[in-house]
Amino acid sequence: MAASARVLVFGSLNVDSTSYVESFPAPGETILSRGFQVALGGKGSNQAVAAHVAGAAVELVARVGADASGDFALATLERLGVPTDAIARETDAPTGVAQITVADSGENTIIVTGGANLALTRAVVDAERDRIAAAALVLTQGELPIATIDRLASVADEAGVRFVLNLAPPAGVASETLAVADPLVVNEHEANAVGIGTDVPGATLEEWRVVAASAAGRVARSIVVTLGAAGAVAASAEGAWSVAAPSVTAVDTTGAGDGFTGTLAAFLAEGRPLDEALRIAVAAGALAVLGRGTVDSYAPRDVVLEAAGRGAPDGGAAPA
Structure with missing residues (x-):
């Protein structure tokens, strides 16, 4: 990979x-978990690790608290080989936390508390x-303050640098921010939140390809x-x-979408065309x-x- 990537x-x-459970509890119901795990998370760090594993030279600008969770997060990133020099510690806010429940079906529910992540402000963007x-x-995501996302875009x-926005969760960013996303x-669901595909509920992969084509260059x-x-378009x-x-x-x-997005960013950064990066990212998400x-x-x-290279012929990229 080129050093500039x-x-x-x-x-x-x-x-x-x-927490790992057989099935999700009903409102008011208490259930017992089958297992429990504490691990590094957050869309930013997940995608940074995915891009690093995919071979990109990655820097992560982030914020953690001056607490044990912050120690754990930094140590985990260092173990994985992701540089931490652009991560600062906040003394007046805890490290962000995600409370996750995973059912036997593989589906999950997630509640995120921002904590120190909210200290990643417009001023930080200007300083970087x-x-x-x-x-x-x-690359950025919808978990940051809206003003920060808009400023980063x-x-x-202005710097002529490719800007990739994973608008997850949906956030009310400016139309100008969406317009420069590439x-x-x-x-x-996030597509619907920005007006893409609202008239095609339950659409097939091919129908979504057509929807995406109609939004490219417009949104x-x-x-x-x-x-x-089903895959991706x-x-x-x-x-x-x-x-x-x-x-x-x-x-x-949990985190499969971040694995997809980080991998996509890594291969786009090294100059792969969008269709090729898409194929590789779909394979990463499935794995x-x-x-x-x-x-x-x-x-x-x-x-x-x-x-990605041994996909079935009908699982490949289909040009318009």
């Missing part, structure tokens, strides 16, 4: 507390202009829509593509559901590339 992630950094200008690609665009990465410079076990000025996901038995879907947890479930670059 550097991914700069502005993102949330949480510690995940995950040099890092932004030196990056091949800047503006600064990246791509805007959303799932079906954002390019669009990627992830569709879970993408569209830009160059065309529109769909990639069907391989059939796998999901163990834990991520085969293990429990988030960052430790991300497959290494060579494994992902092998999986």
Whole structure:
């Protein structure tokens, strides 16, 4: 990979507390878990790790508390090989936390408390202009304050740096922010939140490809829509593509979308075209559901590339 293929992630950094259950409790019901795990989380850190595992040179701008959870998060990133020099500690806010429940079906519920992540403000973006200008690609997510996301999009665009926005969860960012996203990465529900595909509920992969094509250049410079076990679609000025996901038995879907997005960013940063990066990212997302947890479930670059290269003919990219 070229040395210039550097991914700069502005993102949330949480510690995940995950309970594994047979099925989700009904309102007011108390159930017993089958297991419990504490692990690194947050969309920003998850995607930074995924991009790093995919081979990108990654920097993560984030905030954690001056607490034991912050110690744990930094130690985990260092173990995984992600630099931590752009992560500051906040003395008046705890490290962000995600409370996760995973059912035997592999589905999950997640409640996020922002904590120190909310200290990642517009002023931090301005202070990191040099890092932004030196990056091949800047990636952020919907878990940060809206004003921060908007400022980051503006600064990246001014610097001529590719800006990738994973609008998860949906946030009311400015239309100008969406317009410079290349791509805007959303799932079906997040796409609906920004007016994409609202008239095609329950659409097929091919129908979503057409929807993405109609939104590319109008809502954002390019669009990627992830569709879970069905796969994903993408569209830009160059065309529109769909990639069907391989059939796998999901163990834990937590963080699979972040694995997809981080991998997508890594391969875009090294100059792969959107359709090729999409194919590789779909393979990464499918592999991520085969293990429990988030960052430790991300497959290494060579494994992902092998999986992407041996997809069935009908699971490949279909140009418009």
